[in-house]
Amino acid sequence: MKIKYFAWVAEIIDKREEEIKVPDHVTDVNTLINFLCTKDESYEAAFANRKQIKFAINQKLSRSNAKITNNDEVAFFPPMTGG
Amino acid sequence: MKIKYFAWVAEIIDKREEEIKVPDHVTDVNTLINFLCTKDESYEAAFANRKQIKFAINQKLSRSNAKITNNDEVAFFPPMTGG
């Protein structure tokens, strides 16, 4: 699974992108976040307030219970401030 | 008094501008229109439906009872369609 991070999420985790093979019990964004938080404190810090984090599956804004597989690209980021 | 006509008002009266010395009883736009209508049928035709006619005194949209004198510039025209 390709995972991307943007803005202050990327700064806290100190990565913009990584390739991870996730275990079978990771089936949606919620379980992916739980899995990432077991890896490293920086993930826990980044995801501490989950309401502030948005996510996209294959470049499309998604809900936290949308299904994901190892073939998907998942991205985590704060609310957008473009324009 | 300088009087200007625009759009179909000018077409019906067949004048874009004229200089007229108006008599003393012409004190506002209403009495001016009455006076003009005694001059020529074309004025009567142009002013037949007074609700369709707007007027400006010295380049400013005005009400029909606003006072005018021989030194003023008065203009008659239909509702505007600019932009």
Next chain:
Amino acid sequence: MYIDVREEDFHVNKELERFENSSKTDAAISLFVGKVRAEENLISLNLDCYPDMAVKEILNIAENAKKKWQINNLTVIHRFGELLPGENIVFVITSSDHRTDCQEATQYIMDYLKNSAPFWKKEIYKDKSMWVEQKVADIEKMERWED
């Protein structure tokens, strides 16, 4: 602030460039350009105008826009005379610190130009000609801005 009522055409690009050069620190620019619609069989759009009053009235509209919104700079150019299909009629540009101010001000100015600036459009077709009538929808657009 620059207001111009004239017969000659203008270059949208050059006017935009001129405006930008005098608004270098403004973060938001909103431009509207209106042209003669290429209706079938339309030969020309003849715009009658009361130029002295038009300049005063556009100035008045612009001042009112500046009272309602934070506007740093503003240009309005309105043509009159015989205009061919596709030719420019009107150019309105405003700049501000935040986007909503200039976007609403440009709309406001256009809405008032339509109904309260002394211009009158006559459409000349191959087989007929007619004065454009003021539209109720246009008046309603103007009135939405009233306090």
Next chain:
Amino acid sequence: MYIDVREEDFHVNKELERFENSSKTDAAISLFVGKVRAEENLISLNLDCYPDMAVKEILNIAENAKKKWQINNLTVIHRFGELLPGENIVFVITSSDHRTDCQEATQYIMDYLKNSAPFWKKEIYKDKSMWVEQKVADIEKMERWED
């Protein structure tokens, strides 16, 4: 329809000219340009971006605008990377037969670009830096368009 998400600057004039050349019969054009505000002590505005998603999302916003209004042509350019005060950020232009369509569509596109396109602004000042936070007022501007 032309959508571009890129680091390099663009020339507002050239983009307008290009747009006009491909919209010659459109009677109404509405343009918005957003630039980096020259705030005191601001060194740069760093725009983080998810480019693949940004292109898709802007396309989606544009398609929705075309469903709501009669739009003939449309260009959106959005930059990312390190932008200096006064530099261009975003360029939105739409054309239509009647003025209200393009003016509202341009506003709509800007309102959605602010809150739903994957860009994130970080302000770099002389003595500090901070990520810009999404504003409730901006979300409300976006939500006014919902049916």
